[in-house]
Amino acid sequence: MDSTAINQQISKHNRLINENELDIEKHELGIFVFKYHGHNNTKELKQLTQQKRFSELHIKHSKYMIRIFKTYIDLITLDPHQFVRTLRVVLGVMKTNAQDIEDCMRELVDIGYYKEQEYKIHMERFMAEINAWSNKFE
Numbered sequence: 001m002d003s004t005a006i007n008q009q010i011s012k013h014n015r016l017i018n019e020n021e022l023d024i025e026k027h028e029l030g031i032f033v034f035k036y037h038g039h040n041n042t043k044e045l046k047q048l049t050q051q052k053r054f055s056e057l058h059i060k061h062s063k064y065m066i067r068i069f070k071t072y073i074d075l076i077t078l079d080p081h082q083f084v085r086t087l088r089v090v091l092g093v094m095k096t097n098a099q100d101i102e103d104c105m106r107e108l109v110d111i112g113y114y115k116e117q118e119y120k121i122h123m124e125r126f127m128a129e130i131n132a133w134s135n136k137f138e
Contacts, residue, residue, distance in 0.1 A: 001072070003073065006069050006072060006073055009065070009069050010066055010069050010070065013062035013063075013065045013066050013069075014062075014066070016058065016059075016062045017059050017062045017063065020055040020056075020058050020059045020062070021055075021059065023051070023052075023055045024052055024055045024056060024059075027048050027049075027051050027052035027055065028052065030044075030048045031045065031048050031049060031052065034048065043111060043112075046111060047108070047111050047113050050104055050107050050108050050111065050113070051108065051113070053104050054101070054104045054105060054108065057097060057100050057101045057104060058101065060097050061094065061097055061098070061101065061126075064090050064093065064094045064097065065094075065129075067090055068087060068090055068091075068133060071083055071086045071087070071090075087133060091130065091133060091134055094130055095130060098126060098127060098130055101123075101126065102123055105119050105122060105123065106119065
């Protein structure tokens, strides 16, 4: 993996973090408006709350990916064994986070925000990214 591709991935994940942060701000505003007007037990409020959580979990994922790429740049030639140890730790927490993302998205499917096919495609792509790193260094 060359440094240009790695830097592109880091930039991509930084952009995704920024986009998700903006989404969180929008969801928080919507949550505030619903609660302010006494709509505490509505489907729409639950949906906004889940969307906010979905964005928060994706920010965590992007931060984990950035950590992997930066560790790769820093350690792959200097100390490849340390890189593999770090990768295993980060992949462990990423898999836990991925399960949280799957659970959150499943709830959004149940609410009707996402369709089943969207859920399936998203989770397949998501897990493929994680598994690519797992398979490469096991």
